[in-house]
Amino acid sequence: MSVPQVFITRRLPASLEQLQAIAHVEIWPERQPPPYDVLLAKAQAVDGLLCLLTDKIDRQLITTSSLKVISQMAVGYDNIDIAAATAQKIPVGNTPGVLTNATADLTWALLMSAARRVVEADKFTRAGLWKTWEPDLLLGPDVAGATLGIIGFGRIGQAVARRAQGFEMKILYTSRQRCQPEVEESLKAEFVSLETLLQESDFITIHTPGAEDTYHLLSDRQFALMKPSAILINTARGTIIDQNALYRALSQKQIAAAAVDVTEIEPLSMDSPLLSLDNLIITPHIGSASRQTRAKMAAIAIANLIAGLTGDRLPHCVNPEVYS
């Protein structure tokens, strides 16, 4: 039997020993992702692909490939045409669970930074503007006791709510499916409509997947419902917020501030008008960027890949229909 061939689109923070014991592994050596034509050609030559959310795994790539498994090192997989992979009976793996805490932590880091204007304050200090203590310098709202609206109440949304308990916040959530009463009770979370959440929350945070039905979930109409003091956080996917509407809402002070770890097109263009706003914090998609989390994500992605190559069921498969 010939040795399976594998292409990995970036160097990974995990041991490849087990994988190399069963497959011939090629790793893309650059910091930038492989261009689409390289990916297309590789997919036609290998059995297994380990990819990242920066790699476009579309219908053309999938239908012309020799792939037996696609393993994504991320929980989200909006860069992959899952329907096409399912039609080809190619299992697609992802890495759920292990990045819940890291992403919830970054959400809180952004929420606190936006509320207490940490980035602005740092710039102020470095610019030599700190001349004295001032009663009204860089004021922001209280976090403790405020209302937190969580859009999407899966693992990460709930982890954000758990952290909010320490701040004695009122928690509203909206989600495709309402949670079990025990979950609502333990997190002291109230299920409301999106409209109510937008109208009543002081802080709004997004934890729903990037998909067709969440595309531009927040646009001009939704910003108009928010309080002028509202602070919006997004560590999920950039496509969920209409970026032009976000610019309008922030520049016209329709809402107070925002902090986003994701943008509609990544990386954000240096020409983006968003970069001119003082009331916006932007980080470069680092929600899961703790050393331990990235190592766990890589290990799961490798385990999914090995399972796919050896004909076993992937430990974390996003299209289990391929097995029926």
Ligand code: DGY
């Ligand atoms: C994911 O896993 O989907 C994050 O966006 C990157 O860690």
